[in-house]
Amino acid sequence: MSGHDPQSTIVALSSAPGRAGVAVLRVSGPRVRFALETTAGIIPPPRLATLRVLRDAEGQVIDRGLVLFFPGPTSFTGEDIVEFHIHGSRAVLAALLRHLTALPGLRLAEAGEFTRRAFEAGKLDLAAVEGLADLIDSETEWQRRQALRQMDGALGVLAGQWRTQLLEAMTLLAAEIDFSDEGDVEGPLHDEAMRIAASVLGSLRRALGSFAMGERVREGFVVVLAGPPNAGKSSLLNALARRDVAIVSPVAGTTRDALEVRLDLDGLPVILIDTAGLRESLDPIEVEGVRRARALLERADLVLSLRGIDSEPYRTAEEVPQIPVATKADLGGTVLPGERAISVKNGEGLPELLAAIGEYLRGLGQGEPALLTRERHRIAVADAIAALERATKSVGAPSELLAEDIRLAVMALERLVGRIGVEDVLDHLFAGFCIGK
Ligand SMILES: Nc1nc2c(c(=O)[nH]1)N(C=O)[C@@H](CNc1ccc(C(=O)N[C@@H](CCC(=O)O)C(=O)O)cc1)CN2
Ligand SMILES: Nc1nc2c(ncn2[C@@H]2O[C@H](COP(=O)(O)OP(=O)(O)OP(=O)(O)O)[C@@H](O)[C@H]2O)c(=O)[nH]1
Ligand SMILES: [Mg+2]
Numbered sequence: 001m002s003g004h005d006p007q008s009t010i011v012a013l014s015s016a017p018g019r020a021g022v023a024v025l026r027v028s029g030p031r032v033r034f035a036l037e038t039t040a041g042i043i044p045p046p047r048l049a050t051l052r053v054l055r056d057a058e059g060q061v062i063d064r065g066l067v068l069f070f071p072g073p074t075s076f077t078g079e080d081i082v083e084f085h086i087h088g089s090r091a092v093l094a095a096l097l098r099h100l101t102a103l104p105g106l107r108l109a110e111a112g113e114f115t116r117r118a119f120e121a122g123k124l125d126l127a128a129v130e131g132l133a134d135l136i137d138s139e140t141e142w143q144r145r146q147a148l149r150q151m152d153g154a155l156g157v158l159a160g161q162w163r164t165q166l167l168e169a170m171t172l173l174a175a176e177i178d179f180s181d182e183g184d185v186e187g188p189l190h191d192e193a194m195r196i197a198a199s200v201l202g203s204l205r206r207a208l209g210s211f212a213m214g215e216r217v218r219e220g221f222v223v224v225l226a227g228p229p230n231a232g233k234s235s236l237l238n239a240l241a242r243r244d245v246a247i248v249s250p251v252a253g254t255t256r257d258a259l260e261v262r263l264d265l266d267g268l269p270v271i272l273i274d275t276a277g278l279r280e281s282l283d284p285i286e287v288e289g290v291r292r293a294r295a296l297l298e299r300a301d302l303v304l305s306l307r308g309i310d311s312e313p314y315r316t317a318e319e320v321p322q323i324p325v326a327t328k329a330d331l332g333g334t335v336l337p338g339e340r341a342i343s344v345k346n347g348e349g350l351p352e353l354l355a356a357i358g359e360y361l362r363g364l365g366q367g368e369p370a371l372l373t374r375e376r377h378r379i380a381v382a383d384a385i386a387a388l389e390r391a392t393k394s395v396g397a398p399s400e401l402l403a404e405d406i407r408l409a410v411m412a413l414e415r416l417v418g419r420i421g422v423e424d425v426l427d428h429l430f431a432g433f434c435i436g437k
Contacts, residue, residue, distance in 0.1 A: 006117075008081075009035065010109035012436035020088030025096055026436060028114055031105040032069075032080035038103065039084075039096075040067045056085065056099040065073040076406045078121025081146060112433030116426065119418075126418025127155040130374060133429060134218060136437060141267030142217045146369040155371045158207065159417045162200050163385070166410050169193040169200075171404040190399050194392060197406055201388040204381055207371055211378045214370025216301060220262060220269040221361050224296050224420075227306035228314040229253045229277025232327035233342065236306065237261060239344040240354070246274050253277060256289035259298055266358045271328055278314050289419070302360055304353075309333035309341065323356055376425060377416060384412035384413065423426045 010027025015022070017372050036043050038057065044050035049066045056062055066085035075081045086092050089394055100106055115132060124132070131150030138144045176189040185219040186300040229252035237246050241261040247254055255276050273296055276289030297318040299304055307313040309326040310333045326333070329348050330340040340356065342349035342361075372378055391405035414420045 001078070004127060006120075007029075007105070009106045010113050010117075011097065011106055012109035012114070013097070014083070014436035015088070015115075018088075019090065023086050023088040023093050025084040025086065025093065025100070026081065026114065027083075027100065028075075028077045028079050028081045028109075028117060030079065031103070032082050035067065035100060035103055035106060036067070036082050037418060039099065039250045044069050046071050049085070052428060053208070054086070054096060054097070057102070062095045062099060063087055073121070075121065077117040078085070078123055079117060100390065110430075111435050112430030113436055115433060115437055118130070118424070123138050125153060125156040126422055127159070127377075127416070129155050129418075129426075129429060131155075131217060132437075134373065136345045136434065139262070140264045140269045142369075143269055146161070146214065146373060150373065156417050158371060159204075159413050162203065163410055163413045165196050168415070169196040170403055170410070171405050172196075173320070173406070175311065176399045177403070183393050193399075194395075194408070194425050196404075197388050197409075198392050200409075201385065201392060204385050204388065208381050208385065210366065210370035211372040211381075213365035214373035214377075215375070216361075216364065217269065217370065218373045219403045220271040222271050222273065222296075222299060223302045223304065223357060223361075224273045224275060224293075224300040225304050226275055226278060226293060226297060227278055228308075228311065231277065231306040231308050233277070233306055234259075234274050235344045236304070236325075236327065236342070239347075239350060242274060250326050253279075253283070253286050254283065256285055258289075258292050261413075265354060265361070268358060268361050270357070270361070301364070302357065304357075304388075309335065321360065323353070325353065380416035381414050384409040384416075387412065 006391045007030065009027060009031040011025065011027050013023060014026040016023045030167045033043055039050040039054050042052065044067050048071055049068050051064065052067050053064050061084045065087070068085065070076070070081040072079040084096060086096060101108055115124070115129055119126070119129050128151050131147050134147035135151055138147050172189040172193040176187060193252065225237055227233055231251070234246035234248045234255050237259065238244055238248065240263060243261070245261055245280040246259050255274055262273050263272050275293035275296055276286065278290055278293060281290065286405050297320055299322050303320050303322045304325050305322045306325045306327050308328050308330065310331055313324070324336070324339045326335050326339045326341045328343060330343040330345045335341045340353055342353055372381060386406045387408040391402050394401065397407055413422065418425070
């Protein structure tokens with residue numbers, strides 16, 4: 001990343017590349033008015049779509065398109081922005097891009113550079129930028145809701161409240177330190193600071209409790225299909241994915257590699273993984289497949305434990321949440337207590353199985369969207385908690401020590417919202433953005 005380079009005016013395609021009804025080309029920076037005058041012949045009224053003929057430097061028509069001008073500093077980036085809504089043709093886009101990037105002071109934007117400018121201008125905090133990144137990546141309803149909440153700054157607001165309270169506690173402690181004589185017992189200001197620290201600690205712990213769900217919604221819940229060879233794991237994967245993803249055959253030991261498909265289960269993002277049938281084997285390839293299957297069982301949020309209705313169950317030693325499933329119910333046989341019967345041949349039990357998976361996964365959360373969604377958030381909040389636990393446990397400790405621990409907690413919260421120590425995080429985050437965002 002080039003970092004901060006506010007003199008240059010950046011240009012990028014903001015819609016998805018390729019043939020489309022309409023494409024949006026966005027320009028941000030100090031030379032936007034100049035680019036508008038040379039290309040559209042006018043500076044249109046702010047925020048009003050204006051239909052114009054767009055021309056290159058020789059006066060040749062490139063296209064007729066809508067021009068949308070957002071003056072700084074109220075715009076998304078804080079700078080002047082213009083959007084050209086043109087016909088979604090590769091050639092039109094290429095011609096307009098060629099024209100604009102040839103203008104003095106204009107260059108192509110890097111991935112995430114518009115959003116980086118918004119961050120530098122103080123329009124978004126780090127957590128909001130992360131929310132925006134998640135929103136662009138969102139594929140399911142739960143991901144959209146969680147990302148939107150984070151983009152709206154919910155985490156930033158909460159972190160700001162924690163920080164304000166802790167700064168208040170530090171002010172009380174400073175007063176206590178100033179007014180108390182050597183050897184005095186700590187007074188009421190110290191007690192009040194302790195009370196504030198304990199209250200923030202409780203709130204931090206509740207937020208941390210939402211992390212597991214937040215991370216799962218962001219990355220997808222891992223649901224593993226496991227069981228003996230021939231149980232019908234690959235058949236079930238194909239049925240749930242509604243695609244012919246995995247090889248199915250009557251030969252036991254067909255699947256060796258783990259195969260995954262992403263599902264939108266009633267808004268929940270699920271990564272469904274088919275695995276090699278679990279059994280002892282002399283075939284080194286199959287042994288490796290079984291090793292991989294067991295490794296996946298360890299990181300599963302939920303295991304669908306399959307057996308053919310006409311076969312014995314294979315008991316896995318792994319202690320993971322499981323839904324026992326008897327497959328091939330169309331063949332007839334005995335369903336054991338606690339088992340769900342399904343058939344991919346006639347579809348029996350499949351909707352109910354999906355509903356049971358969804359119900360289990362939804363139950364892992366507390367209903368409302370999680371606030372902590374990334375390992376970075378977890379670490380910052382856990383650091384703040386550790387500092388406040390030290391502070392609140394050492395009853396009778398001098399105010400100076402208490403103040404130092406609270407200061408460390410405040411620092412952790414500043415890292416959380418990106419007030420300090422952000423450069424590495426930012427480079428990584430923006431590199432994952434699309435160009436034009
Ligand atoms: N065409 C288009 N659609 C888009 C965006 C965009 O940039 N362009 N967005 C991009 O992500 C999202 C909407 N986000 C937006 C954010 C701010 C403003 C805006 O008009 N800001 C005003 C200031 C408003 C205020 O301060 O109250 C401005 O620019 O002057 C518009 C869209 C989704 N749709
Ligand atoms: N009648 C019937 N046959 C099924 C059903 N599901 C799977 N089968 C058959 O069972 C056999 C094994 O199915 P697979 O899906 O390959 O089984 P698997 O568990 O993936 O097997 P491995 O990959 O070897 O571990 C195939 O011949 C399937 O057609 C079902 O619901 N009904
Ligand atoms: Mg298989």
